[in-house]
Amino acid sequence: MTVDSRGVPLEDYMLDDRSSYVKLPTIPLPQGSRVIVGDDAWRAAMDIASAATGHPLIAVDVYPGADVAAIVARIGEVLPEAEVIDVEEAAAADPEAIEALIARNLTDDRVFGVMSHFTVDEFYDAARLSSLQERVDERSRATVLVGWGADLAARRRADALVLVDMARWEIQQRMRAGASNWRAHNGDLDVLRKYKRGFFVEWRTADRHKRTLLDRLDLLVDGNAAQDEAGAVRGEDLRAALAAATATPFRVVPFFDPGVWGGQWMKNTLDLDPAEHNYAWCFDCVPEENSLLLEADGRVVEIPAMDLVLSRPRELLGARTFARFGAEFPIRFDFLDTMGGGNLSLQVHPLTEYIRDTFGMAYTQDESYYMLDAADDAVVYLGVKTGVDPDQMIADLRAATDGEHPFDAEKYVNVFPAKKHDHFLIPAGTVHCSGENSMVLEISATPFIFTFKLWDWGRVGLDGVPRPVHIDHGEQNIQWERDTEWVERNLVGQVEELRREPGLVEERTGLHELEFIEVRRHWFEDEAAHDTEGTVNVLNLVEGDEVEIVSPTGAFAPYAIHYAETFIVPAAVGPYVVRRSPNSRSERFATVKAYVRGTRSTDS
Known part of the structure; x- marks a missing residue:
């Protein structure tokens, strides 16, 4: 039996009755x-x-x-x-x-x-x-x-x-x-x-x-x-x-991967192969790497989801998002599972100017951690502590690369308790990582691999080789003014209620004003109305067992979504409703929705 640091069985945090997660959507x-x-x-x-x-x-x-x-x-x-x-x-x-x-x-x-x-x-x-x-x-x-x-x-x-x-x-x-x-x-x-x-x-x-x-x-x-x-x-x-x-909600085919810090939540809750030691990542909305399964008469053809982005960018992304990013899908949803695992690497993402000038990438990986689930001892490392000496911190990070002088992360980095449904905002340049015993829904921009590891807790990769760290890159991107007070004011607990009606609450949970992604959470008992307003929406069902996505005009057939599934609503869809499924046993539901700021038809 796997337990958290307080001895609580991790099974207490895992919801086995929510294993209707569809792994091969078509x-x-x-x-x-x-x-x-x-x-x-x-x-x-x-x-x-x-x-x-x-x-x-x-x-x-x-x-x-x-x-x-x-x-x-x-x-x-x-x-x-x-x-x-x-x-x-x-x-x-x-x-x-x-x-x-x-x-x-x-x-x-x-x-x-x-x-x-x-x-x-x-x-x-x-x-x-x-x-x-x-x-x-x-x-x-x-x-x-x-x-x-x-x-x-x-x-x-x-x-x-x-x-x-x-x-x-x-x-x-x-x-x-x-x-x-x-x-x-x-x-x-x-x-x-x-x-x-x-x-x-x-x-x-x-x-x-x-x-x-x-x-x-x-x-x-x-x-x-x-x-x-x-x-x-x-x-x-x-x-x-x-x-x-592009005229209906859809899902890409998720994939799952083990890691040195991987956990057990996805294996239990999403009904994955129990023989695997752990699962660290699930990429549930990364069209550049995920697939689509095209189906007819019980047979499928697997194609890259990028084929849809490349062939129908305006209908999928919306005219304004396409004009801003070209035929690229700018929003990424993925899971990071450390339940019964370990801390993620301490890391920082490059600033926009740095990623453009150094790597030729047009935008950077601003991101956030939405806590889909969390044990009692879950934490997030975020921002440097007030009064930290940058030179000393970098010196200690370099010393730790010899494998004999562990880096004292808590001496330099803020540690915040994390509970289910918390949302931590992580603009590029902010030192961060998720701690053990967390189930993170990472909502971010999509430049893929541009993560500068600063400290990996003395581990080696699954191949037995030390995982690379990038202190030289990291040093040039850490924003030292993002100290304890700044992080508390700007990145933690930034929930703003926007609308309250009987059976419905809409909230803004992020992201930071420096980031281009807006995230809204809708709590509802029966249904919540949405409108793409001309830009692609990406959502995840973070509370409740099953909902269905319907068109108020009957433009597409009802589309079932289960707990923890990420789904894409193309810009061309327009109005849609997320409502309780006839099969549901839950009392309330919640979705988180991400879209690109400044690209909706009402943003002009």
């Missing part, structure tokens, strides 16, 4: 569409291409991370009448040339690089690509081009355009299992360095390229699954499903 494909399975996808591509005159040309563009050699071999078996060409082998630049091209973006740091602005053609040898294009133009039989950038070799004139798409989370799992980066042959490299290359170079370039494909695709193939099980969907059905998704 989005329906249009009526009449079907999921094509396995080798039938390649036959369907040939059928599409054969409708053209002459020798059919199929371009199979592939997201970097897929096994191109295996795809080439499989297509060759299924379509023996065709010449199947590995575009990457035929025309990609040499690995050494690629390394030289991207060296400045990768830097020598284990974690951080510089955002790139490459286009996929820069990773190809111009002469070899031109030669391949001439060979394709002179083809005397059906031809299939396969690889990242196959559309280039086809000069965007393929008779059938196919995309083998992959979610970043699947790519990360393959990296952990020994997969290399694109054309890199670095399978045994530190996973953090492989992720860095993907994040700063490959995925940015691949999404930029993919955006040119989505409106033209004839077929999308699920690259996350084994080839004989992979589903595919026709391009017109894909586009119709994505268009429909």
